Amino acid sequence: MIKCCFCEQPLVCRECRRPFTPRQGETHVGVYQADTAVSCPECQKILACKACGYVYGENDKSDEAE
Ligand SMILES: [Zn+2]
Numbered sequence: 385m386i387k388c389c390f391c392e393q394p395l396v397c398r399e400c401r402r403p404f405t406p407r408q409g410e411t412h413v414g415v416y417q418a419d420t421a422v423s424c425p426e427c428q429k430i431l432a433c434k435a436c437g438y439v440y441g442e443n444d445k446s447d448e449a450e
Pocket residue numbers: 388389390391392393433434435436437438
């Protein structure tokens with residue numbers, strides 16, 4: 385089970401609510417690389433943690449005021 389690097393809860397896709405399981409050979413995937421977008425293998429959407437809402441892929445360098 386992969387844990388969310390932000391809240392350390394089991395990482396579950398917010399969109400489809402399935403546990404995130406990396407494909408074989410991708411044990412550590414890009415989940416822990418902030419600059420790499422991670423897509424859910426089930427629904428193909430950008431992976432977001434269901435527990436805390438952390439999005440694995442949004443490059444949030446700009447202001448959130450938009
Ligand atoms: Zn989380």
